[in-house]
Amino acid sequence: KMPILEQCYNLMDFEAVAKNIMKKTAWAYYSSGADDEITMRENHSAFHKIWFRPRILQNVKDIDFSTSMLGTKVDMPFYVTATALGKLGNPEGEVVLTRGARKHNIIQMIPTLASCSFDEIRDAAEEGQTQWLQLYVNSDRNITKRIVEHAEKRGCKGLFITVDAPQLGRREKDMRSKFSDVGSNVQNSGGDSVDRSQGAARAISSFIDPSLSWDDLPWFRSITSMPIVLKGVQRVEDVVRAIESRCVQGVVLSNHGGRQLDFARSGLEVLAEVMPVLRERGWQDRIEIFVDGGVRRATDIIKALCLGAKGVGIGRPFLYAMSAYGLAGVDRAMQLLKDEMEMNMRLIGCSSVDQLNPTMVDTRGLSMH
Numbered sequence: 001k002m003p004i005l006e007q008c009y010n011l012m013d014f015e016a017v018a019k020n021i022m023k024k025t026a027w028a029y030y031s032s033g034a035d036d037e038i039t040m041r042e043n044h045s046a047f048h049k050i051w052f053r054p055r056i057l058q059n060v061k062d063i064d065f066s067t068s069m070l071g072t073k074v075d076m077p078f079y080v081t082a083t084a085l086g087k088l089g090n091p092e093g094e095v096v097l098t099r100g101a102r103k104h105n106i107i108q109m110i111p112t113l114a115s116c117s118f119d120e121i122r123d124a125a126e127e128g129q130t131q132w133l134q135l136y137v138n139s140d141r142n143i144t145k146r147i148v149e150h151a152e153k154r155g156c157k158g159l160f161i162t163v164d165a166p167q168l169g170r171r172e173k174d175m176r177s178k179f180s181d182v183g184s185n186v187q188n189s190g191g192d193s194v195d196r197s198q199g200a201a202r203a204i205s206s207f208i209d210p211s212l213s214w215d216d217l218p219w220f221r222s223i224t225s226m227p228i229v230l231k232g233v234q235r236v237e238d239v240v241r242a243i244e245s246r247c248v249q250g251v252v253l254s255n256h257g258g259r260q261l262d263f264a265r266s267g268l269e270v271l272a273e274v275m276p277v278l279r280e281r282g283w284q285d286r287i288e289i290f291v292d293g294g295v296r297r298a299t300d301i302i303k304a305l306c307l308g309a310k311g312v313g314i315g316r317p318f319l320y321a322m323s324a325y326g327l328a329g330v331d332r333a334m335q336l337l338k339d340e341m342e343m344n345m346r347l348i349g350c351s352s353v354d355q356l357n358p359t360m361v362d363t364r365g366l367s368m369h
């Protein structure tokens with residue numbers, strides 16, 4: 001029996017419901033990680049290595065956790081990250097997430113491999129509602145150029161180039177479910193030759209260009225004036241290189257939700273590596289640092305912000321909420337995070353996000369030297 005929506009008290013509750021009611025193939029695609037799923041689990045448990053150092057007597061009557069990301073003012077320091085194939089979970093697809101994001105004034109990242117068309121998702125947004133584009137780079141650069149130019153013309157405010165997927169990871173749960181009906185209008189240069197026996201992910205991704213390199217960044221810079229963000233950065237050297245390229249306004253420290261390289265470190269662990277180096281160079285304001293992977297609680301969000309993240313991305317929980325309860329589920333998931341956020345900001349003694357800094361956390365449990 002399915003619990004009523006009001007019985008979901010946190011983001012994990014939506015996952016449990018979704019697992020019970022979703023089609024097996026859809027659940028396999030959403031929930032799977034690469035290989036032994038060690039990184040996927042680590043994404044979640046990395047947050048358990050950080051503890052708070054709350055302040056007392058700070059007058060926390062009024063809490064404001066609004067902030068800005070890439071120039072957009074948002075009500076909460078998280079965004080809906082790009083996840084492919086929304087119609088596997090809900091017949092209306094990604095536009096459900098668009099409506100939830102609009103209600104809570106947060107940003108949605110539109111995936112290249114959305115089930116809805118880009119224009120459907122853009123049209124579902126309200127005037128002035130900010131959306132970003134997640135880009136898988138096509139071997140045919142003319143196709144990529146058209147996608148980017150169209151997104152900019154339609155008012156997208158950020159271009160997130162996924163850089164952790166030169167080849168799609170091997171997600172065995174997904175492969176076993178023998179995906180036969182991708183059911184989406186995804187771009188695909190493979191046409192009928194696509195091998196659908198390898199799971200949903202592989203079936204739709206054959207167009208992605210594994211030759212993408214740093215040398216391509218000036219070209220991206222030349223075709224768009226949207227801020228460019230590299231999604232899937234995993235070491236401080238690459239953050240430094242991104243800054244030095246002068247082509248990039250942000251990075252997402254991410255391992256693709258544990259769906260690509262197993263034994264990639266969590267974004268949080270990488271953040272702890274990156275920020276001291278940037279601060280030492282005085283470079284912390286030259287780039288916006290985002291983190292995603294395993295964020296399930298407002299305390300997770302707060303921890304990332306304390307370490308120096310500008311915002312965090314959340315993927316699966318909104319997919320599960322949407323699959324289980326549609327827009328009402330997405331709305332409740334976002335509201336739960338908002339309530340958790342308010343309470344926990346108060347409990348650590350911070351009334352705004354600019355008060356979140358490294359002194360608020362004890363990171364000795366991280367495997368940093």
Ligand code: FNR
Pocket residue numbers: 029030031043081082083084111112113134162231254255256257258259292293294295313314315316317
């Ligand atoms: C993803 N992610 C992803 N990333 C990307 O750049 N392009 C994509 O098409 C997808 N598709 C996708 C599908 C599904 C089902 C999942 C779960 C994830 C990765 C996503 O943007 C993000 O990095 C992770 O989802 C964050 O981890 P959590 O919040 O899911 O733990």
